[in-house]
Amino acid sequence: MSGSTITPWVVGNWKMNPMQADAQQLIQDFKSLLQAHPIDESSCYIGVAPITLALTTTQTALSSANRMVYTVAQDLSRIAATGAYTGEVSAELLKDSQINFVLIGHSERREIFGESAQVLNEKMKNALNAGLTVIYCVGESLEQRESGQAEQVVLQQICDIATVVDSEQWQNIVIAYEPIWAIGTGKTASPEDAQAMHAQIREGLSQITTYGQSMAILYGGSVKPENAVELAACPDINGALVGGASLNAESFHKIAHAFANTK
Template sequence: MSGSTIVPWVIGNWKMNPTRAASEQWTQEFKKILQQTSIKETKCRLAIAPIFIALSEINSQLQDSASPVNIVAQDVSRFAATGAYTGEISADLLTDYGIQYVLIGHSERRELLGDHAPVLADKLRLALKAGLTVIYCVGESLEQREQGIADAVVLQQICDIAAVVEDHQWQTQMIIAYEPIWAIGTGKTASAQDAQSMHEKIRAGLLQLTAHGANIAILYGGSVKPENAKELAACADINGALVGGASLNAHSFYQIADAFAQ
């Protein structure tokens, strides 16, 4: 079971969405909601992961919100600093632009864009070295779950990075996000019991790697919406949510965050 001192995170992953006009409307709506009923950072930490070209703009727009809203990059380069790497954005450039958080290992990047274990290790090493806090994503496919190897797959994904993360970094710079691939964008959701069971196994695996394992936030992702947020939030080892489609609606995203803030 997780430590009671973990403050939950609710992070909206906008993926390759939305348009500039829609994102501006979202920030205005979300700020208005927070102005009416803010969420204390001690109860739940909020974050949004926009597309790369909107990171600085969204960050600026949310600076004066009634509750702090952190900005997360959706990915980071496996190359450091600056240089001749067309299309890449390094961890050093992210921090230079005031970004403090990054997603690494999302299943869509693993499955569609070739982010296999060595690539992820390179990205993670550079992100941590630059001082970024990493939301590291793990999860199994429907086929792997049906084969009965879901636990092994997820725990292996965590073991893949064990040599990269120094002990103090587990405590200060690591968040884990469990996303069953078969539940991402499908409308299907692991039951709260199934999600808690996997989170408990992840917690046990983390405790094998670091003494800080009891205090690392483990988020659930996979068709999280207002209708299931309260049940997920009630689970002992679910310390927040990585929200996809529902995060594109300011009111839905607030409802999910509010469920975890309770």
């Protein structure tokens, strides 16, 4: 059974970009494109993930768009609530600022910052308990793919969070499959390879939760307008987590349009 009836998500991960003036211009350009070429909310959810400094200003700027565009935090603390934790931003503080979505487990957090399964579980538990919706990222390295471990690695990353997710909380999770070797490299998994992994992820989720067939599974890894339509046509690819292309309003709009009109 495919997830082809699931409303797709297209989320732009701005990472540690751009400068404030450029961010404001990017938002304005994207709002103008949505005005000129509307994308119905029922056909595609859209979100952007700016740096923490820009979460509330981005949210305010997007509030005047002609449709809902969600503001997504790129990360959150492993520590809950408030307290003497210099530099941290907790799930509760995000919720208090009406930031209701957060990325957890991005490969850059795992690879560059050494976030272990234990750390990610703490973040996942805090986010879900605070009422946030989590976009949980999974993916394999090139070495793991070439050694035939890709599916094992990805499914293990999903199993890792199962111990801290209550049965009803699975409906508040979106999965983003991002092969590490395709992030920021210009390389993209073929639609066939991406669909095969997404189908495996959905099968794995279905063995863990009754929500497995209704959960959105996004593809991330050098998504751009040139490959968006092919990716969107795959039955188990329910959207995209977009990196570099989301820093260009026209490219991001084209990707969202592709998913909205293909699904």
